[in-house]
Amino acid sequence: MNHHDSGLISESPGKGFLLGVCAVASLGGLLFGFDTAVISGTVSSVSERFALSGWHVGWFASSALLGCIVGAAFAGVLSDRLGRRPVLIAAASLFLISAIGSAVPPNFGWLAIARVVGGLGVGLASVVAPTYIAEFSPAAVRGRLVALYQLSIVIGILLAYLSNFGLQNWSEHLVGSSAGIAWVDWLVRDETWRGMFGAEVLPALSFLLLLCFSPESPRWLILNGQAEKGRQLLGHVQALHAAEAEYRAIIDGTLNTKSSWTEILQPRYRRALIVGVGLSLFGQLTGVNVVVYFGPSILESAGIAKDGALAFQVGFGVINLVFTLIALALIDSWGRRSLLIGGMSVVSGMLLVVGALFAMQSEAQFRWSEYGIVAALAIYFAAVALSICAVIWVLTPEVFPNQVRGTGVSIATFTNWATNALSAFWFPVVTERFSMQTAFFLFAFICLIATYFFYKVVPETRGRSLEEIETGWLHVSKASLT
Template structure:
């Protein structure tokens, strides 16, 4: 029987879950516009500044560690709701924090929301999406992250302009938040998308695959019927998930002891952490500093960084449309090959600039090329692969483990990049990023199957031993 999914409804559910990606991007990027103001107000030294910027990562690691187990036990929807609550508490708390300690506490709470949503949102999308467009729909989450970055930059800019033009009555809360200490408004504005996320989540169903695994087949069938606009198709999908789930009776942690199941979990950890050491976060976080080392002024460096952000968004949109047609692995082969070439040329540029006076336009072109190849490959593919390559019974736990690796990699790159730039120089730093591309390529080539066009149950069969 031919199944015709209700594409508009499925896209709606995916867009709702992808709002979590916007919050991820906003919460991560908004900090950049507040550092100088917060440092001045609380008299922060360099160490305290680093703690202010990086404290959310601690919350992210805690959030990602808990998200898988919570989502397997209580459901994907409930954990997304919890993340929306954490984002809201963080935004409101940061806006009214009376001390630096309070500010840090609320930033950590927001970080926990980031960690949770980074696991559960793409997982939810993968479990409601049909195989034909699953890659594109999960990529909506990555696109939302990039839009969140731009949204934070634009919000910071507009609020700063507002603070300089509007006059508020002195001594009022509005004056404090939107004029005297505008960093509070920058951090607090996150409550608008966070509350919107919470409210809309109330009107979407739980993941049908989670419902099946947790013996709620009647509810699961109703969701599948809505997704596929067919009672027969709904029953068939429930039976398909049940058949696959009944092959294993062990709990999630017991399944991890099975070498067959452990293999994709370890591979997911490997690509999650290696992807961070291929330079993308170093470019996004430290781009202005790197551009300044290329001889640009501070203003030009920020302008170049905005162009990097725009290319990141536009390329992610392109990836969204082609990831299911081209396939995950072909995109990685193309993109990582381009990353290797552009990273080598960036390294040569910095090496040559010490000898020759090379025009700065060259470094902009190379950086934009690097971001293009990154956004169309590893950035677009990582959340898609992690959300679909694990058996349903262990998907939440396995994604938490992979997400934990990703955040550890992010932390290490954030901490080590300044050391690399100082001790290896920009040329040596980008040469190191180049070398990290090769093990990533090898793992995707030899160890991970193409998942485009395959149902989650077919992918599970592959890992359980049926390599056909």
């Protein structure tokens, strides 16, 4: 086996095995991103095909989020009882069922059900995949490896944008002609939105097949009567002396404690719960998913033509990807806390700038405000990708102790999806009843509060084992943690 430094993780006995395990789990993030972003290219076509009212369009756009909320709510308990791997297999199966069901529904009702099913898969994967990666990863590289999950989400979003764009162009080339295959004509030329949803089949099937060859989390095995098997897996991903020390720390730190909804409410877990829920709550209130869902509409409101708005949205996706890669490189050297607080300060500032430019535009005080809005949103995406979007998936599974990690991550991720849904619902209401600048000023104000919250309560976890972080919650003062 090659032991040369890969740049992602340092020399270790099983870095190829470790990277392979984490890469497979990260496919859950890619499907997460693809499934939530693919809808952006289908709304108008689906609305026309099924003659949808405004209420039905809203339900179509948010149906997957309902599934996400339910999936996230139960993922922790299921993964603690059944294991991380079986729940990921269930998520992959739901992705596959949803992709097929969304591509071939006979009516709108079946399409909405298929979207809810896909949302269930997203909810399960968003809880279990980062937890699975964190429980496999040595402390020194855990940040970068868990950040692979966020990178995969961003890649999934960009792939959905590119897939939608490519299928739309292909359909235009096929107008008045035929691809020579009846089902291709149906999925691409005649009803392109079906092909957009169907494009998810390949990654979903790949995820499902690869999981069949993936191992269970070593920590879950140790905590559930398969200690020797878990011990051997730890030895595959780090030096034997480090694996033995980590094995002992898991045994000493957990004993026979089991996760439950009531256990996590105990005082000794309270601060971890506050940090985990706070990350998820404020992570959505940055407005990042609102801009993902409504970005073209926001830019059109700024005076940019539809084609230009779509092009800028793809550009934002590229910026998101580039700065997620930068975060991946920095998260274990700069630390989670530094990236989080520094990035959120920039996010707050850019939201204020966007709000101010919309206000100036409404009063005709700034002729070229639309270009300022594009520039501010570009910086905003860079800062969000470098901070909260990368840190949340790393820090959330880190802050919860072994005994309650599944349940804790589930509660935090449930908060994430619930806040996501609420943000998606209230944004068009606020912009319609008040103004675009009002919405962005509200986001900016919330982000300022979030930055202060992160400064006061979020610890630095860089370089610590999960058991050391747990000991910190239980025995170390707030000052030494931060």
